[in-house]
Each structure stands twice: as C-alpha cells, then as structure tokens.
Amino acid sequence: MGVEGIGARVARKEDKRLLTGKGRYTDDMSVPGMKYAIFVRSPYAHAKIRSIDATAAKAMPGVIGVLDGKQLLADGIGNLICGWMIHSKDGSPMKMGAWRPLAHETVRYVGDAVAIVVADSVAEAKDAAEAVVVDYQELPVVTDATKALEQGQPQLHPEAPNNLIFDWQIGDPAATDKAIASAAHVTEITIHNNRLSPNPMEPRATLGIYDGGDEHYTCYTTSQNPHVARLVMSAFYNVAPENKLRVIAPDVGGGFGSKIYIYPEEIVCLWASKRTGVPVKWTSDRTEAFLTDAHGRDHLSKVKMAFDANNRIIGLKVDTVANLGAYMSLFSSAVPTYLYATLLSGQYDIPAIHANVRTVYTNTAPVDAYRGAGRPEATYLLERTMETAARELGVSPAELRRINFIRSFPHQTPVIMNYDAGDYDASLDAAMKAADWNGFAARKAEAAGRGMKRGIGMSCYIEACGIAPSAAVGSLGAGVGLWESAEVRVNAVGTIEVLTGSHSHGQGHETTFAQLVADRFGVPIDSVNIVHGDTDKVQMGMGTYGSRSGAVGMSAVVKALDKVEAKAKKIAAHLMEADESDIVIENGELKVAGTDKTVPWFQMALAAYTAHNLPPGMEPGLKEGAFYDPANFTFPAGCYICEVEVDPETGVTKIIQFVAADDFGNIINPMIVEGQVHGGLAQGIGQALLENVHYDPENGQLLTASYMDYAMPRADDLPSFKVSTSNTPCPNNPLGIKGCGEAGAIGSPPALINAITDAIGNNRLTMPATPQKVWAAAHAAN
Amino acid sequence: MYETQYHRASSIQDAVKLRQAAGEGKYLSGGMTLIPTMKQRLAAPTDLVDVRQISEMKGITVSGRTVRIGAATTHFEVASSAELAAVCPAIAGLASHIGDPHVRHMGTIGGSIANNDPAADYPSAMLALDATIVTDRREIAAGDFFTGLFETALEDGELVTAVTFEAPAKAAYQKFANPASRYAMTGVFVARRDNGDVRVAVTGAGSNGVFRHKGMEAALSAQWSPDALAGVTVDPSDLLSDIHADASYRANLVKVMAKRAVAAA
C-alpha cells in the first residue's frame, strides 16, 4: 500500500486549512457591491396571506429592496419539486402540493418564507424585515402524521386529500399474511422513530450574483451536490439555463443530508440579485436552521414478525406512517420507500415481507434524508423487533440472529435488494468478543450491588450504499441517474489534478481520493489536488450522500486512472523503445520490467505535453475522464453492542461501553473510516438518548428552536468507542468498497435502546430515552 | 440587536446615576444572559450600564464565618476561591458547574440572582444559606428577594452590589442538569447551621421559581441523614412540567437530589 497509498492512515490534507480557520465557506465569500438578505418568515404554522405591505420597510435606512412571492411568480420562477416519483398501490402518482420559494397565498409551517429584504447590512435588513406588514388569517394546524390522516383535520394542499401524499407498498401481502397466520409465534411491536434536526456545524448560506453584462448567474451555496443544484434550478425552477448558471459549493461545514436539497433561499437570492442589481448574501442563523433545514426520520410503524417452531422468521409485516412535513423536499419520497422498506430483510433470510407506507403532509418543516436516510428507520424497527422476539421466545439475542442470518451470496431478498457479499457471523463474533459478552452477567451482578441496573443490547444492521445503478433508480422513479464522473489531469511536470463530481463536506476526499493516485503511480499525495464543488470546473456530477463517494465516486476515478495509466505506459514504452506490456509504474517511475531502464513520471508527463516524441498518431497531453455507473448497491453491515448502566432513582443512562464491528469492504484510509464511525455513533446515540424535534401540537410552534431545548450529544455523553472492521470486499466495484459514512448512525440506536430495555426489564420505551422516560419505564410494569 | 448606548460605570453611585438618566436602561454585568437576549431582539434597552469595572462590587471577603461576595464577581472567581472553599465549599462547587468555562469567566453572581432564571443555580444557594442581598439602597433577605419566574424584589434601577451570608456547618448542592441547556432541571441546595437548623432550597423545579421545602427541612432538622427524607413526600402540583420533564418526575428528582446533597454535605 505504501505510506500514502490505499489502506494507509494518512493524516487529512484538508485539516491544516480547516483547523486553522483558513477554510473558505460560503459566508466567507465577499464580492464588490455585495448586500445582505433577511427573509421574512411566517410566525404561524398555517395561515392564509391576506396582504403583504412593504411600504414602510422599503423606506427604512439602508434598504435596497423588498420582494415578495407575487413578484417571484410574475417573473416565472417555478415551484420547488420532489425529484423522485412514487406511485401509490392503486397506481396513482404521488400528490405533490405546490411549494413556492416565497409563499404568496398560504404559509404551511413556522418559518415558511414570504418575502426577502435586501439591505446594506444584516442589521438594517433585520430592522426592515420587522417593518414588513403581513396580514395573516390563521388556519387550524396539524403536526402529527397519524392524526393528519384522520377525517376532519386541517388540509394542507388541495392536491392531497386527507393530507395523504401516497399509499405505497412493497413485497407480497398475501404470502406475508399467510406466514403470520401459520406462525408458531408472532412478535408485535409499535416503533416510533423520532424526528431529528440535522445541525451541521455550518448553517446554510448562499450568495447570489447576477452579472447583467453576460446575463449570467453565480450561486455560492452550502451544497452537497452543486451540479444537482444547477440542474434543478435550470430545469425546474426556471432561474437560468445551465450555461448561464455557475454553482459553487466551496468548503462546506457538514451536511448530513440536509444540504442535498435546493431550498428557497438559493433561488430567491439569485432572483433578487437580478431584481435589485446587487449581489445578495444570506446566512442562516441557528434558529432559522432549526426551523427550515429539512428534518429527518419521524416514522410511526406497526410491526408483526412471524416465527416458525424453530425460531426461524417466516414473515414480516410493517405498516408505516411517515411525516413529510409541509412540502415535499427534493428526495423526500425516496426516503421512506426505496431507501427504507428495501432494507427490511436486514441480515436475515426472510421468505415473505410486506411493507405499507403512507406519507403525510403536516404543518411542520419538510422532512428528507438525514444521515442514513430510511436505513436507520429500517434497522431500528428490525433490531428492536428481533431483541423483543428473543426475549419473548426465551432465546439469546445472538442465537436468534444466528438462526436467521443469510449465509450464502448473492442473496435476493423479497424487497428488491440483492446482497452481493457479507459475513454476518464474523461481525457478530468480533463484537461479542470485543464487548466481553460472556462476562456480562458478572458485571451486571456487580452493578446491582451498587444499586445500578446494567443492560446489554445488540444490533445487527445492514444498509445499502453507493446509490445506485442509474437504470435501477430510474425504474423506481428517480428523476436523475446516480452515476459519478471523474477527470484526471496530469500536468506538464507531472503533478495531478483529480476532478470529481462528488463533494466533500467533512468526509476527507482531498486525502482519500489522492491516496488512490499515490497508490497507482507512486507519486506523493502532495502532488495530487482534488478539485470539486464548482460547476465551471467539474462538468457534471451527482454529489455526496448515501455513502456513495467511495463506491461510486472513487470508481469513476479508478476508471479515469486506468486510461491515464494506459496512455502513460504507451508514452514511456515509446521513449524507452520497449514494449508497452513490459512497462510497470512504481515509486513515481515508469520502468521496463526486468531491466534498469526507467523514465521518471514527470519526464513522461513532459513528453506528453512537448509532444516532440510521441508514438505516431497519439494526441498530445495527458488528461482522461470517465463516468462510472454502479452495477449494484453496496451492502455494508455489522454488529454493534452497547452496555449501559441505568440509575433507577433518576433514570439516567450511562453508556459503559460501545462496540462497533463493521464490514465496509476494502478501506482506503482506516483513520478516516474510524472518524466516520465515531461521528455516526455520536449522531445515533444522540437520536437514541437526547435529540427530538418537538412541535406544539396545538399551534405548530417549534419548541426546540435553539440549543436551550434541542439536546445535542456532547463529548461527555459518549464513551470511548471500540471500533473494528472485518471486511468482505464488495465484488461489484473496482476497489471493493462498500461505504462507511452512515453506518454508525444506522446501527447504534437499536443497540442502545435494547441495552436500556434489558437493564430496566421493560420494553416500552421510545426515543429519545430521556431520563424521565427511562425512570418511568423502569418503575412501570412491562 | 437594536441600537444601544454603552456606559461604563466607575462607582455604585455613578452606575445608579447613569441608569436613572437613561430611558429604558439596563445594568450590564457578565452579559451572558442579557447580550444573547438582545441579539435575538427580545430585549431592546436604550442604554447599557456596565457594572463590571466597579471595584466595590468585585471580589470575595471572608472574615471568620462571614462571607461577602461582590455582585460583579464571576462564577470562575467563586469556583476557584480558596478562602471561600475553606468555609463553604458547596457554593464554590455550585459555581464550578454553571455553564461552560466561557460563561464562568464572564457571568456574575449579581447578574444571576438579579435575573432569577427559574433554572439558575445561585438562587437556591442564596435561599438555603439565608443570604442577604445588598443593594445600592438597602439589604434584602433572600427569602424576600426571589418573588417569581424572572421576578425579584428589586425596584426599577436598584443595583445589587453584594451578597453576604454566614457559612453553614454543612452544606451541599446537587444539580440534575437539563440535557439540552445544562441549566438545572432540578437543583437542591441543603445547608445546616451549627444550631441544627436546616434549609432545603430547590431550583429548576418550581412553577414559581426557587422555593424552600419545609417538609424536608423539618425531617432533616430532626435527623441529619439521607434516610430521614425517606418518608417525606414532594407534591408535584407546584412543580413545572415542560417538554424535558413533567412535574411528577421533577418531584422525584427533588427528593433524590436532596438525599444526595445531604449525603455529600
């Protein structure tokens, strides 16, 4: 692997910049004449807009313009859309209500934007925003998805009667019902997956610049996928044609999914820049982020899992209601369907599965993908059900899982997915050993002596990454293909630029992508630069989410490297008068195998550009591009074990140990992978113990709109993690990579909740398992 | 933040004069509560009178068992005073768990008690220690000072200059932190005098702010031990319910924290 090649623990190249405050984020961008925007937002969760009067605001000091939704409509700016078509089981298409970037008729959640104020300073813009008089007629509110489906509830969109967006199913209902009817045992459980706020460290921001000379727009934005942003803004929102719109996502301080989507603010700032004639910058404050960043999760599911007399699962039936908030965000429909229900087979050989999913409008912020996106929901549901079943059946949780593990690959599940490789026993064994599972009884007894309740819980997760074969996702309703692009440019003196359509916002691409090149050509990673995040530099790409940058993005780089390598060898062979097939590349040199003839890498590159002595007919230069379309999803899997101690007097849960044993396929940089797991675990533990978006059900006000009330995990909430991997390479991509970005957040919540319910001897517990809930459950009968 | 005028007071009289001259003025101490409130445009004082540079309002003096803490003394200074720790480690320990290091180096005891946030830590100490709140014009017993949620006996323009109290024989504070804000979801300060009198003050839990629990005081006066609290009931009807914890859970916490405080004292 070499010290900087594949598998090396290379320190992150980007950290010097990011850790010394030299990162360049959207809010750091400044252009001549730039002005500041503040959005006027609805204080009501549901209301009709009778009128908007900006007369006083426009007259305030420093104000350049106040624009509203009627003007936006008049200028032909389109609705925000959901880009993944789902059909209900009756064949009808999903019922998408209109989402205007600036509402001009109805507001549907607290924070819905109704106007933009552009002024010389943020303070002046805020003053003027307060002076914009919006006359609202309040309407009744519904925030709970199950309730929103009932008769007589407030209706959000005329397109969606009873607030139902779609009623979708997957799997075989008849076979599943039959299995349940014939079962020796059926475990039934209701599973609630709590709503989360994404909380990236950097809040969203955008800078819209209109150049009247060229009729050209530039959009700096906090995006995980600038090309998708450009595509959508051109094709659907009618902002500008693609050749007149450059989107730049510079350093981005975390996304976790919430920065995949195109939000109203980018569109409105670009449009406002043209309308006002000045560049317009907007930066979200933290409360705006809580109010308007797309939330995650919010599922309620009823589950039946059927077992035969040998404790083999014979059927699984799931009925889920998913809250999508007030509007359908860009990928919202895919999350509770193809990213969720297709994973309901877990690591188990289940012959019959049926899942029904209803998605619902409510007067809350839009809900879309958040770290894991559907897979945490599937894993939490399955792994809590498995643990509950083990307790009901009187089998050890490990044993019940082993009885049902899939052991031969490829494995076709009843819910679309075809697992290509895995070794679930290996992860389970590794985790149990690392956790000293067998010594638990003694530790529990010792804790009991101190009046503490100790518990242990596990979770065997599987997820699907590397999203995904374009034809497959197209057939399932995706509006885009999910391939990735790469371009490798060897400069005349041999340094290398790799352009990728994926986007790094914490994942460390500047290091890991460079490691691929170092590994291939033996050049130092310092001679390799990774270029991403700018539609003027990288032609097209699909961005970063769903742990796809390794499996898909790097595969594209490998394809481009193959082409560069082939041409470099041809040039070297020509220079050394050798046969192309005898050339090997090692330590930055091209050698003729078995001889002492070599050409340094830089000399070969120079030869490509001087073009004085190239093979006949060869084009000068050394630059190759590739598009890679994945052959399948990848299937990372693993086993997580959590051990806790509950204080029965207060209900406080202390995590004693947390073990993560993952199978990520081949690993490029183990240090970065561990960092991804640590971060994912922190988020999963946050979901399980602390985090919850809380709306007042009466009026739709967000009660957790700051860190005073929204509990984020902190360092002292977390133990020191024990992480390890036992890897089976993915057979479907050139590097054998599966993906690691979301696993921690997917696998950890059920392990933790299973540990708490084990400790307190009561299975009725919902996330977040706050001290109050744990205390109440510990003192209630199961 | 709306526009405001900043003044730095050099003495107590100067501060009171500046404040009187101002329209809708406010004293500014550590600013850890006031500045964020202003940034969110929830407060709009025309003038800020900064009292942190007034030397008479700063520092800790201990003479015998009598303690005086200037109102502009930071939480960090209270937490790290060896003199104070020698006679009343409980209050130093309380201060060491307020917020984070930034907050402790800026926030002050005077600002905290004048603000009387129902989840703040200091009010419970003041009440349990039977402290006296000294102002520019009078002395107020802690029992009369805290009058409700964010409400005190302070008159308009009245400036807290110091707090004084007699160090107790034994005391301890136990805080159950709100998982989000890390303010007190329930905090109990217990103090026992040489003569056996006991005070138990509870913060974070009361629907009307900090309060004394007479039942626990009686039980502990009779017998100073955690077990003495076993038979005492805490009535949830006067306690707060919010998205973090309901009244019945807080009632439980009041008792558990009190027991633990007695054990720690």
Ligand SMILES: Cc1cc2nc3c(=O)[nH]c(=O)nc-3n(C[C@H](O)[C@H](O)[C@H](O)COP(=O)(O)OP(=O)(O)OC[C@H]3O[C@@H](n4cnc5c(N)ncnc54)[C@H](O)[C@@H]3O)c2cc1C
């Ligand atoms: C992140 C964070 C965490 C915190 N955690 C905790 C915690 O765990 N526990 C806790 O108890 N507190 C906590 N606080 C609050 C902190 O202790 C504040 O310092 C305190 O509440 C106010 O003190 P201050 O000196 O900053 O007052 P300021 O913010 O300056 O003033 C607060 C109010 O008191 C008035 N005032 C100030 N001084 C005087 C005076 N001498 N006389 C009369 N009126 C005066 C002001 O006009 C204002 O209305 C936290 C604060 C932050 C920002």
